[in-house]
Amino acid sequence: MMETIKRHAFLAGLAAAVVVISLAVLLTAYFFYMGPNQTTRTVIRSTGSRAKALEQGKLFSEDLANELAQHVDRREKQHEDLLGYIRGLGAAREPLVEGLFPTSTDVNLRHSFKTAYDAKIATFMKTLGAGTPIVPTGKGGKGKKETDDLARAAAREVYRKFTMFAHPKESFERPTWVDQDIAPSVEVARYGQEDIWLMEDIVAVIAKMNADVMAAKKGVPAVVANVPVKELVSIRIRPGADALSETDMQSTSERYRPGAASAAPADISGRAPSLSGRYSQSGFFLILPWRLTVVVESAYAGELIRRLKGKETFLSVEAWRMNPITGISFSRLRTFMADVRGDYGKRGVALLEIVGESMVFQLAGGRVTTLVTAAKTPPEKATGKKTGK
Numbered sequence: 001m002m003e004t005i006k007r008h009a010f011l012a013g014l015a016a017a018v019v020v021i022s023l024a025v026l027l028t029a030y031f032f033y034m035g036p037n038q039t040t041r042t043v044i045r046s047t048g049s050r051a052k053a054l055e056q057g058k059l060f061s062e063d064l065a066n067e068l069a070q071h072v073d074r075r076e077k078q079h080e081d082l083l084g085y086i087r088g089l090g091a092a093r094e095p096l097v098e099g100l101f102p103t104s105t106d107v108n109l110r111h112s113f114k115t116a117y118d119a120k121i122a123t124f125m126k127t128l129g130a131g132t133p134i135v136p137t138g139k140g141g142k143g144k145k146e147t148d149d150l151a152r153a154a155a156r157e158v159y160r161k162f163t164m165f166a167h168p169k170e171s172f173e174r175p176t177w178v179d180q181d182i183a184p185s186v187e188v189a190r191y192g193q194e195d196i197w198l199m200e201d202i203v204a205v206i207a208k209m210n211a212d213v214m215a216a217k218k219g220v221p222a223v224v225a226n227v228p229v230k231e232l233v234s235i236r237i238r239p240g241a242d243a244l245s246e247t248d249m250q251s252t253s254e255r256y257r258p259g260a261a262s263a264a265p266a267d268i269s270g271r272a273p274s275l276s277g278r279y280s281q282s283g284f285f286l287i288l289p290w291r292l293t294v295v296v297e298s299a300y301a302g303e304l305i306r307r308l309k310g311k312e313t314f315l316s317v318e319a320w321r322m323n324p325i326t327g328i329s330f331s332r333l334r335t336f337m338a339d340v341r342g343d344y345g346k347r348g349v350a351l352l353e354i355v356g357e358s359m360v361f362q363l364a365g366g367r368v369t370t371l372v373t374a375a376k377t378p379p380e381k382a383t384g385k386k387t388g389k
Contacts, residue, residue, distance in 0.1 A: 083363060086363060086366060087361075087363050087365055087366035090312070090361060090363070090367040090370075093312075093367060095193060095368045096116035096119075096193060097112050097116050100112075100186065101189075101190060101193065102370060102371050103186060104186060110184055110185070110186065113183075113189045113192070113193075114177070114183070117174075121168050121169075121172050121174065122168060124166075124172065124199065124200070124203045127203055127204070128203060128206060128232065129162060129163025129207075129222065130164050130165060130171075131159060131166070132159075132165065132337065133155070133156075133162075133165060133337050133338065133339060134155060135152055135155050135339045136151040136155055156340070156343065159224075160223060160225065160343060161223055162223065162224055163210060163224065164206075164210065164229060164230050164231055164232065165230065165295075165336075166232040167337065171232045171235065172199055172234075172235050173235055173238070175195075177192075190371075193368075193369050194288060194360055195237045197313060197360075198290060198360075199237070201312065201313050202235055202290075202292060204311075205304070205307045206229050206232065206294070206304070209229060209300070210222065210228060213300065214226065224338075224345070225344065225345035226345060228297045228303070228304070230294075230295045230344050230345070230349060231337055233293040234293045236291045237288055237289070238289065282362070283362055284362060285359050285360060285361045287358070287359060288313075288360060289355070289357055291353065292308075292355075293351065293353050294351075295325065295338075295349055295350070295352075297345075297347050297349055297350075298322070298348045298350045299348070301320075301322055301350060301352050304352070305320055305354060308356065313358040314360075314361075315356060315357075316356050316357050316358075316359070317354055317355075319356075320354045321352075321353045322350045322352045322353075323350055324348065325341070325349045327341050
């Protein structure tokens, strides 16, 4: 009997052990194989669903891909159209001397360029209706003071009929080589031509503003006392022209960095970056820093700044400064062409300084001054030294 019980107990224990081992194997298989396999199947099903959705949906569809390709083509066409537009604007510019650019070796043409440069400045004076006040400088003395006063008054009556004041040799960028006996190099003349075109844009803005304002004032004569811009003190175009040491300039651009032109190193062409920190890129565009100084009615200062943007040479205004001209400051500074403060009229006037840049595109076929190879910056342009007067 005991032997039978022992045998059954052994079989029962063996069966229990088999059951426990089987359960352990099943649990191990489930946790280490069936579970991850189920997760993999879930991921596969999800990926399949997404793939089917992408295939059937609009995102990344063949139609969308074709539409994006057409969009790229349109953008490329717009880019080419823009470059073509810029080339057309530049090609329409008339050079001062035909046949000189881009690489003529004719010395006579280069001599003619000097004469044409001054002739163009004379045209600017005419466009502005500008003249230079000439005031008698009597020595006074016993019995002569009254005569001197009468002469000054008579002269004042003459020059007050100008539309505005300007001086052909002082108010414009006029390089020293214009007065030299030797002919300028074509390279130097090329930069002179670009300066002329930039001044042409600035002069056009000033002349049109005066004309527009006076047209609204029907019956009022367009003379210095009435026009908004009364005197062109100077236009300067060169590296450093926009780098004023004073810090009270009012910035109109986030790129404005006072002193950038003088503090930063020059590029390989010798041209230093301007107030925006941009460099010229030979063969693509040329950066011409400029500064305009005028006597303007205070109420029209903002209008002049607004009008200076958007010309063919892509003018940008980086900063400006305005100082009111009072009777005291007029007498103290004595830098004005007017003989007395009253020559500017009765309304408030100010000395307005505007600094900015002109981006001149040099695309092939876009300007008569454009060279096939990159042009070097002439010495007077690269150094930033004064090239006028």
